[in-house]
Amino acid sequence: MRTRILAATLPCLLLACLALPLLAAAPDPQLKLPAFTDLKEKAIKSVDLTIDATTLGMMGWFMSDADQDSAALKKTIQGLKSVQIRSYKFTSDFAYSRADVEAVRSQLTAPGWSQLVQVHDRDKNEGVDLYISVADKTVRGFALIAADRRELTIVNIVGAVGIDQIAQLRKTFGAVGSDM
Numbered sequence: 001m002r003t004r005i006l007a008a009t010l011p012c013l014l015l016a017c018l019a020l021p022l023l024a025a026a027p028d029p030q031l032k033l034p035a036f037t038d039l040k041e042k043a044i045k046s047v048d049l050t051i052d053a054t055t056l057g058m059m060g061w062f063m064s065d066a067d068q069d070s071a072a073l074k075k076t077i078q079g080l081k082s083v084q085i086r087s088y089k090f091t092s093d094f095a096y097s098r099a100d101v102e103a104v105r106s107q108l109t110a111p112g113w114s115q116l117v118q119v120h121d122r123d124k125n126e127g128v129d130l131y132i133s134v135a136d137k138t139v140r141g142f143a144l145i146a147a148d149r150r151e152l153t154i155v156n157i158v159g160a161v162g163i164d165q166i167a168q169l170r171k172t173f174g175a176v177g178s179d180m
Contacts, residue, residue, distance in 0.1 A: 059077060112134070
């Protein structure tokens, strides 16, 4: 009896083992951002924005197709699953933990993520990292980490979005933190 069960399950186990690398190659582009509770308390200005698929869908319902900008934004957000923006401005240097930033950055070394831009100035202690997650020739996620002595911004956009549509999102959601 045990031999028949083992013989019946062995092909399934082998198939599952073969499929694991394929699953690992397409990680979920949703970053797990720390709560940053301490940063909110230290910051003189902060943006903590999380918009899920349901909220994005509801936003689309209220957008007019008659207005060209609204119609373009509506088309852009239809492919999105979530938008997360965390941005903090401080009065003192390095009020944020480099460990928090590295915890986010380490998620972006997973298979499926590709770094597009890395600009760092060691003398000024500032840098910008831009990543995309691509699967089946489709952009599935976008991440930005921008840090300097007194500011930290992390953006994570998940969903099918064209590179040209990122500018539209920046224009729309950038207004949230534009006075920072």
